[in-house]
Amino acid sequence: MSRNITQLKRALTPEQKSDRRDTLLVTAKTLFMDAGYEGFSMGLLSKRAGVAKGTLYLYFGTKEEVLLSLYSLELERFCSELTAGISSVMTDAEFISRIYETSVSDPLFLALHARLGTVIEQNISVDALIISKRAMAKQFHAMVNQLSGPLNLNSEQTLSALSGISALLTGSFDGASRQAFEGENIPEDVASFMGHFDLKTRFEKSAGYILQGIRASRC
Amino acid sequence: MSRNITQLKRALTPEQKSDRRDTLLVTAKTLFMDAGYEGFSMGLLSKRAGVAKGTLYLYFGTKEEVLLSLYSLELERFCSELTAGISSVMTDAEFISRIYETSVSDPLFLALHARLGTVIEQNISVDALIISKRAMAKQFHAMVNQLSGPLNLNSEQTLSALSGISALLTGSFDGASRQAFEGENIPEDVASFMGHFDLKTRFEKSAGYILQGIRASRC
DNA sequence: AAATTTAATGACTGGCGGTCATTTGTCAAG
DNA sequence: CTTGACAAATGACCGCCAGTCATTAAATTT
Structure with a gap:
């Protein structure tokens, strides 16, 4: 049975993936507010979101x-x-x-x-x-x-x-x-x-x- | 005596420096036309202008x-x-x-x-x-x-x-x-x-x- | 010819966006 | 409960970039 994303270490269903994408965007927004456009980087985002850099590229192309x-x-x-x-x-x-x-x-x-x-x-x-x-x-x-x-x-x-x-x-x-x-x-x-x-x-x-x-x- | 910049390997007077800066800008324009904004880089410019990368930074801060x-x-x-x-x-x-x-x-x-x-x-x-x-x-x-x-x-x-x-x-x-x-x-x-x-x-x-x-x- | 000045160099650094072979969490089948 | 299949997650790695600086050498001055 499908559990809540927060209890899992992996997003499996489309809903879970969409949820994870959304939370990444929330984190991205906080990063943008702190760092501005020029200071925004995928490395910083991965650190702040607590995921690997490669993971970001599962959810966003660039x-x-x-x-x-x-x-x-x-x-x-x-x-x-x-x-x-x-x-x-x-x-x-x-x-x-x-x-x-x-x-x-x-x-x-x-x-x-x-x-x-x-x-x-x-x-x-x-x-x-x-x-x-x-x-x-x-x-x-x-x-x-x-x-x-x-x-x-x-x-x-x-x-x-x-x-x-x-x-x-x-x-x-x-x-x-x-x-x-x-x-x-x-x-x-x-x-x-x-x-x-x-x-x-x-x-x-x-x-x-x-x-x-x-x-x-x-x- | 001060000679024309084209005969020298170094720009010494303010006029010669200004001339060299101008020719770098002419080269930069051709690069921009070919490569566009996203493709424009200092490495490419230094190659096209026939100078070292460091030289560019004698004439432009960034x-x-x-x-x-x-x-x-x-x-x-x-x-x-x-x-x-x-x-x-x-x-x-x-x-x-x-x-x-x-x-x-x-x-x-x-x-x-x-x-x-x-x-x-x-x-x-x-x-x-x-x-x-x-x-x-x-x-x-x-x-x-x-x-x-x-x-x-x-x-x-x-x-x-x-x-x-x-x-x-x-x-x-x-x-x-x-x-x-x-x-x-x-x-x-x-x-x-x-x-x-x-x-x-x-x-x-x-x-x-x-x-x-x-x-x-x-x- | 020697000493001085400083323009020019290019190897180097740190950080970037993006990739991909490997690891590992999850589920389903036996 | 065990095993196998799948694919989400990882992070070391790549090439490229902007920018730096100790070193080299061209030109002038003494």
Whole structure:
């Protein structure tokens, strides 16, 4: 008879394997929080999870597949947090502020989102990519369904808005991701220039214009 | 007396060192074109340039400093190509199309631009970062000066537009950078979803809204 | 010609992602 | 209860990487 995974030293059934994969992802998240993207390694993950390095590769094809799976979870979290308890109507400003707050409320989300295409997906098998894209599509459609009403836009417009805003998030985070130097003395001219690349203001400003533009093209 | 660098086996004067650094960057560009971002390594660069690996580190602090220097050159190229021969007035659509064409006309630009903050600048000394940011500021101000007239926007508006558009470029490129699988058979639903993340359409659409929004906030 | 300076070298290190022959936990058959 | 089959788990191992530094030698100065 099949016992609980925690009592076994091996995962045998598909359910047990799935459970083990999930717990590996939970550990991976704690590692990512402590070490950041650059400090995340399979060696550290295997130590922290208490398994051999080879074991990780039974559950994930590459390191990036771990991170992509982490991103899928983050996107789910983002989607449900974004759509939880929204009222039936919503101003653009409310919506954008909500997107921003939901994005930054878990530090993993933007760190992964901003590296999705250029880094993470560069080392992913086609099969894993298809699974991931399908999961993303599901989340996007869920958001479209839940948001198009409150935003008073049709589905196509809502998807277009989300697409633009998603790109903007990536770009705004990228510009702000080399955080400025605790205590380092930055010359005034450089500091002033870098001030134009603050995540929140840069994102919210352009996001507002995008929504406004989509709204104007309604007719 | 100081001779030409090509006749010497060593760079002694500051000018000779600067020349050698420049030729290393030229070689680095050819390597990047052949190998791409992921395939770019200091070992390959040293081989192709005909110098020892240690020599590279006399001219660049890290691999990312090579790439950041490459990006600076690309940004210069972008800036001058973007502003070369523009007429005194310009529609938003013309401007945006010009930005797009100038971006894609050299394959290095977007590949580096989209990884600038999240990857490249993560392994750069503060000193090198300050130099780079100052160079970027110079290019941005040059673009603002040359474009605000033709766009009929004030300086602040133009800078704001460039900032938003820059973020949008990063995000749009990221979403399209896992190019789709020569010959791989992608399921219809996934292919259709990924169709929403085409670089050109995604960029131009939102960029248009941003300009439009900035124009509307003129008064 | 000798001494000085310092650019250039490349063997070396530690750590990485990823592999695979071997070990061993688990279950089912006799 | 024993035996055999299966496959999950292991960790030593591989090749590659970024980056270092004691040593070498090219150029200039004395």
